[in-house]
Amino acid sequence: MAQANPYLNARREWDERYGDQIARAKSWRIAALAALAVATVAVAGVAYIGAQSKIKPFVVAIDKMGSPIAVAQPSNGSGVTQRIIEAQLANWIVNTRMVLPDQTAQQTLLNRSYAMLSSNAASTVSDWFKSNSPFGAAYTVNPQVNSVLPTGANTYQVNWTEVKAVPGQNSTTTHWKAQITVGVDAKLADKPQVMLDNPLGIFIQSLNWTQSVS
Missing domain, CATH: 1.20.5 (Single alpha-helices involved in coiled-coils or other helix-helix interfaces)
Known part of the structure; x- marks a missing residue:
C-alpha cells in the first residue's frame, strides 16, 4: 500500500x-x-x-353631433382631428339654425353657437339674426346636416336641409350650404364662459351661407 x-x-x-x-x-x-x-x-x-410634467392632458369625448359628453385622461396627448372638427361644425349648424318654441332652450343653443365664433364670424351671424330672430317666431326650424366636406387646409363646406313648420300649414323644406374657415386655439377653453360650450378650442374664423337650389 x-x-x-x-x-x-x-x-x-x-x-x-x-x-x-x-x-x-x-x-x-x-x-x-x-x-x-x-x-x-x-x-x-x-x-x-x-x-x-405634473400637468396632465385630458381628452373630451363627444357624441355623434360633436357635443362633449365625457372627459378622460389619455395615455398620451393627441391633437384635434379632422373628424372632430367636422362633427363640431355639424353641431354648430344645428345649434345656430334651429328655431325652437322654448326661448330658454333657444338661448342655450345660441350660447353654444357664439362660443365657437370669432368676432368676424359673430358679426355675420348677428346680421342674420337681425332679420331672422328665433325668439318669438311663429314657426320652428329643424336643420339636418347632410355632409361636411373639407375644401382646403382649414376650410369646409357644410350642406344641410331645413324643415320649417308653421302651425296649421304644411311644412316646407329648403337646402342650404355654408363655406366655413376654422381655427383651433386651446387657450379659448381657459375662459370660464367658453370652456363648457367649446372645450376643444375650435373656432370659426369666417363663414358664408346661402340657400341652395333644390
Missing part, C-alpha cells in the same frame, strides 16, 4: 477548507453587484418620473 503523501493531504485540506470560502465570497460579490445595478436602475427611474 502506497504511503500517503503529507503534502497532497495538506493541499487537499486547504482546497476543501478555503476553496469553499472563496467560492462563497465570489457568489456574494456577484449578488452585491447585481443588487447595486438594480438599485441604480431604480434610482434613475424615480428621477425620470420626478422630472416629468
